[in-house]
Amino acid sequence: MSGTEDKDAGPGERIAKALAHAGVASRREAERLITEGRVAVNGKVLDTPAFKVTADDLITVDGKLVGPRPPTRLWRYHKPAGLVTTHADPQGRETVFSKLPPELGRVISVGRLDLNSEGLMLLTNDGELARVLELPATAWTRRYRVRAFGDADEAALAKLAGGVTVEGVAYGPVDVAVDRRTGANVWLTVGIKEGKNREVRKVLAHVGLNVNRLLRTAYGPFQLGALAPGAVEEVRLSVLREQMGKLYPLGADGHPLKAGAASAPAQPDGVRGPGRAQRRERKGPSHADRRRRP
Incomplete structure (x- = not known):
């Protein structure tokens, strides 16, 4: 599909954003997958990240069907020193993601900590949420x-x-x-x-x-607290929704909402002001409902 057929003015969301929402890859990584010819919609290989998709479209990456978008989830992880924040290191060093429990599935880090740095790292299955939380405009x-x-x-x-x-x-x-x-x-x-x-x-x-x-x-509002090195702990959905506020509105089912809507894909680019997350930054969530050690 060429750029002249990208449905840019039509309904839906851009394919790179949809893949990020689905937790397949970050938006930047999704754009790379598209340029490498690894993404197809309804059987046709894409060559532009501007192509828009809806819930009726069948998306595949490397021939594998991308399933329905899962609810947004967020974890706190205590990164030890000596791990690199990448899914695959060309130098063969151990990575953050190789040390995570396999039941987490594919997750994306919110920002990075370098090899010798340690402490709190946020992980999510929602690439668009990661992008929003990394933006300087978020002011966390x-x-x-x-x-x-x-x-x-x-x-x-x-x-x-x-x-x-x-x-x-x-x-x-x-x-x-x-x-x-x-x-x-x-x-x-x-x-x-x-x-x-x-x-x-x-x-x-x-x-x-x-x-x-x-x-x-x-x-931002999320604290390392007493989380042990190497431990990962999921943030409860109720806490995540409260901290995101208008910054990245989430419904009761964990799916992103448009501001003021009951159900729709998130539109974080349109967020104009700080929500409760910024005002409550120093308070942070008091509990999370799951702790695992890889």
Whole structure:
């Protein structure tokens, strides 16, 4: 199917978005699958991610039928250091996803933690939810406990609250609090809202601090808490719906809603303002209903 037949003005949602919703892949990964000729609709191979599909269309990936869209689910995972956040590592290193319980099925990480970082990682079966939660416009704070080597100049750290440019990359506000000093190291609490590649390490190196341990303790309203390294715990649907608010409305069955509608595909691109999730960011969910250890 070519771009001239993509039903771009018709009903439905774009195929890449539909695949993300179905938990097949992130939207970016879905676009790659399409360009590689691995996605077909009603038996015809696609060559454009702009093609729109409805519930009546039969979608296959690598010849396998994509089933009905499952309810949106979210898990908290305590990533240990030494794992890479990818489904397949070309260097053969152990990955986050190889350590998860198989009953989770295919899940997508909300953002990443690098090889040597540890702590809270959110996992979901809904690629569109992952995309929304990663957007800087969502304005959720990622909070970290950081140990770093060097002399912590509190005046220099305070200036980071206004943002900083490092090696040509502009970083938004970085909130840093000095917790305690232990010998040549200092313990810090760091809050950021963008999550650019190795942002905390690069920004602190800019002010003379070499990070030697980095633990994410919160992502928006969701907290690491007492979750043990390697453990994964599902967030109850009632908690997830409350925290998402208008940011990504979910129905009682766990399927995304249009704002003000009883049932329809989600339209997160149209969300204009912060919902309860942002206002309640520091409170976080009190419980989750399932704990597993891989």
